[in-house]
Amino acid sequence: MTTATDLPMDEIAARLGAVRERIARACDRAHRATSSVCLVLASKIQPPAAVAAAYAAGARDFGENYVQEAIAKRAALAHLREARWHLIGHLQSNKARVAAENFNLVHTLDSLRLANALARAHPAPPMPVLIEVRLGGEASKSGVDPDAVAALIESVRALVEVRGLMTIPPAAANPSAARPWFTQLRELRDRLAARCGLALSELSMGMSEDYEVAIEEGATIVRVGRAVFGERVR
Numbered sequence: 001m002t003t004a005t006d007l008p009m010d011e012i013a014a015r016l017g018a019v020r021e022r023i024a025r026a027c028d029r030a031h032r033a034t035s036s037v038c039l040v041l042a043s044k045i046q047p048p049a050a051v052a053a054a055y056a057a058g059a060r061d062f063g064e065n066y067v068q069e070a071i072a073k074r075a076a077l078a079h080l081r082e083a084r085w086h087l088i089g090h091l092q093s094n095k096a097r098v099a100a101e102n103f104n105l106v107h108t109l110d111s112l113r114l115a116n117a118l119a120r121a122h123p124a125p126p127m128p129v130l131i132e133v134r135l136g137g138e139a140s141k142s143g144v145d146p147d148a149v150a151a152l153i154e155s156v157r158a159l160v161e162v163r164g165l166m167t168i169p170p171a172a173a174n175p176s177a178a179r180p181w182f183t184q185l186r187e188l189r190d191r192l193a194a195r196c197g198l199a200l201s202e203l204s205m206g207m208s209e210d211y212e213v214a215i216e217e218g219a220t221i222v223r224v225g226r227a228v229f230g231e232r233v234r
């Protein structure tokens with residue numbers, strides 16, 4: 001495999017430490033425990049060696065976008081016994097079985113069809129999922145529009161374990177411009193939790209540019225790639 005990161009491995013450890021430090025400070029500002037935020041390293045396109053370097057530096061949660069790439073990487077990294085794998089990219093129903101076998105949490109549930117496929121592959125215990133919400137309503141993005149989430153939760157809650165919501169907000173000019181989207185996702189979660197009688201405790205939101213703002217707005221999972229691994233190069 002070609003090396004798709006330009007960062008030496010000790011640089012990955014240093015950058016991971018810096019991100020952890022910033023997460024701790026954001027938690028302080030929000031009067032939250034640092035342990036209330038799970039750092040998922042978005043490792044798409046990164047070579048197994050980069051993931052292994054982050055693991056050696058203490059990272060345990062990794063987010064992959066493409067099922068095939070993730071399976072190859074997991075096979076190369078089978079010795080990382082404590083690694084947890086998150087599917088953060090769009091999932092097609094025909095890949096649901098492989099996804100259910102290879103991931104601990106699917107962040108991108110967006111249809112009843114997909115929930116049915118996951119339930120067939122992973123009936124008991126039900127597969128843990130988050131619902132991907134398309135806050136900006138962009139046709140080019142996957143996810144469910146905010147006003148359709150309640151109905152989707154009702155139709156899938158007997159099939160999968162809905163733990164919360166995930167979003168990739170519209171591009172913002174700077175981190176504080178992203179804040180209203182994060183606030184919106186939290187408020188949507190609060191309304192849905194009351195309406196559906198579910199905890200929906202997980203909020204997966206915030207990436208390299210804006211994870212600190214997301215934490216201030218209640219993120220329980222942040223998905224960080226470039227801030228740890230450097231720019232993605234093919």
Ligand SMILES: *Cc1c(COP(=O)(O)O)cnc(C)c1O
Pocket residue numbers: 042044065088089168207208209223224225226227
């Ligand atoms: C790539 C990716 C991230 C991480 O993005 P960075 O800007 O590299 O931090 C987070 N979430 C999803 C869904 C991604 O595809």
